[in-house]
Every structure is written in C-alpha cells, then in structure tokens.
Amino acid sequence: MQPLAALVFDVDGTLADTERDxxxxxxxxxxxxxxxxxxxxxxxxxxxxxxxxGKERIxxxxxxxxxxxxxxxxxxxxxxxLHAAKTRHYVAMLETGAIPLRPGVxxxxxxxxxxxLRLAIATTTTPENVTALLKATLGxxxxxxxxxIAAGDVVPAKKPAPDIFHRALQALDLPPAACLAFEDSDNGxxxxxxxxxxxxxxxxxxxxxxxxxxxxxxxxxxxxxxxPATVLAGAAPVSPYVDVPSLLHWHxxxxxxx
Numbered sequence: 348m349q350p351l352a353a354l355v356f357d358v359d360g361t362l363a364d365t366e367r368d369x370x371x372x373x374x375x376x377x378x379x380x381x382x383x384x385x386x387x388x389x390x391x392x393x394x395x396x397x398x399x400x401g402k403e404r405i406x407x408x409x410x411x412x413x414x415x416x417x418x419x420x421x422x423x424x425x426x427x428x429l430h431a432a433k434t435r436h437y438v439a440m441l442e443t444g445a446i447p448l449r450p451g452v453x454x455x456x457x458x459x460x461x462x463x464l465r466l467a468i469a470t471t472t473t474p475e476n477v478t479a480l481l482k483a484t485l486g487x488x489x490x491x492x493x494x495x496i497a498a499g500d501v502v503p504a505k506k507p508a509p510d511i512f513h514r515a516l517q518a519l520d521l522p523p524a525a526c527l528a529f530e531d532s533d534n535g536x537x538x539x540x541x542x543x544x545x546x547x548x549x550x551x552x553x554x555x556x557x558x559x560x561x562x563x564x565x566x567x568x569x570x571x572x573x574x575p576a577t578v579l580a581g582a583a584p585v586s587p588y589v590d591v592p593s594l595l596h597w598h599x600x601x602x603x604x605x
Contacts (some may be wrong), residue, residue: 353494353525355519356468358472358529372436399471402426437479444483449568468496468561506538523543528547529548531554537561547563562580564580575587
C-alpha cells in the first residue's frame with residue numbers, strides 16, 4: 348500500500364471562490380475596456396464554465412453569439428489580448444484582498460505541511476492568477492508552500508483531459524496512488540481520475556449539482572472547527588471538517604478499492 352505523500356489542488360472554485368465575483372467581473376471589465384459591449388451575467392458565466400480555460404471560454408461565447416467574428420483575420424491574437432487584459436484586472440482584484448481562500452483551506456494547508464505532506468497545484472488558470480492568489484492570501488512565501496505549480500497552457504489539452512495532472516505527478520516524481528487530488532467540478536474529477544488520482548470534491552455555487560461519479564467523497568466545503576463540512580456523497584471525514592486524519596482515512600479507502 349502506497350503511503351499518502353502529496354496533495355494536488357485545483358485552484359478556481361477549490362482553493363477560493365474565484366469565479367462569480369472574480370474571474371467573471373474581470374472578464375466584464377476587460378470587455379468594457381475594449382469597448383465591446385459584452386456582459387456575462389452570473390447565469391451566462393455559469394454555462395460558459397462548462398468550457399475550461401479563459402481563452403477557450405471567450406471562443407465559446409463568440410461561437411454562440413458572434414460566430415462571424417471567429418472568421419475574422421487576427422481573431423486568435425485578439426482573443427489572447429482580451430484574455431491578457433482580463434488577467435490584469437483579475438490580479439488587481441486579488442491585490443486588494445477581494446477574494447479570500449475558502450474556509451478551512453489555510454488550516455488544511457498548514458496541517459498538511461506540518462505533517463510532512465507535499466503540496467502541488469494542477470489548474471487550467473494562468474500561472475499569473477495562481478501566484479497572485481497565493482501571495483494575496485498566504486503572504487509573500489505562499490508560493491513556496493507548493494512544490495509544484497502546473498498551470499495554464501503548459502499541456503496540450505485542458506481539463507477534463509488528464510494532462511495537467513500527469514504533468515504535476517511527473518514533477519513530483521510520485522505515482523498517482525501516493526496522492527490525493529482536490530477538485531470542485533465534474534471536469535476536474537474526470538481529469539484527476541483520468542490520471543489515476545483519487546479525488547475529493549468540495550462543491551460551490553456553480554458546481555453543486557454536477558455529476559461527481561468516481562470521487563472518493565463530495566462535500567460542500569472544507570469546514571472548520573465549529574463550522575462542520577456537510578458530506579454530500581461518500582464517507583464522512585474523521586473530524587467534522589477536512590483535516591489530515593480524514594485525508595489519511597480517505598486515502599486508505601482509495602487504496603483498498605484500487
């Protein structure tokens with residue numbers, strides 16, 4: 348049986364509720380700045396989240412509402428520029444402290460580090476977004492908490508393809524059975540499971556009704572002492588919230604079912 352050695356985290360929706368009041372707002376600011384007259388409301392952005400990757404999301408929106416623009420010369424460059432502007436607005440929001448970590452995340456990260464577990468990130472968001480979030484929420488040394496940050500366009504295919512998890516595992520030099528993945532979406536579960544990783548899901552407003560078949564456990568969050576996590580599917584944590592003993596318990600369960 349493989350001992351648990353590392354935790355591999357998704358970012359958006361998992362470490363922090365970044366989507367509705369973070370990325371969506373930043374996209375709209377970029378659209379306004381470019382004079383496009385586009386606006387993604389909460390519901391529309393929720394539908395666009397079915398597509399992973401910001402540039403890919405813009406392309407999906409164009410295919411639905413402005414298909415002729417996809418045939419214009421230089422459209423790929425304009426999409427990249429628009430996405431870069433969105434990233435600039437998003438990072439500026441993070442620097443104001445507008446987007447905190449989800450409850451229980453910092454506590455779990457600190458417990459994991461104290462317990463000798465290695466930390467990694469596997470996400471489709473840009474490296475700039477990841478580093479800005481970690482610095483804003485964990486301080487200047489927050490980036491150093493994570494041994495591996497696999498992010499953005501460093502792999503050929505984004506989630507639900509498993510490529511980003513394969514890259515993180517390769518950098519960690521660990522087998523999937525020695526790790527646990529943390530995700531918030533069905534695409535994330537499919538990606539993690541495709542790489543052979545057992546996965547724990549913490550849902551959010553946009554993902555709570557998705558199909559998480561294949562996950563070890565599905566919860567409404569990480570929980571804190573005095574604010575328990577609710578188990579939506581799978582085995583309950585050892586504590587009323589997600590902590591290292593609970594992770595070890597779930598990891599043993601995954602090993603037993605392998």
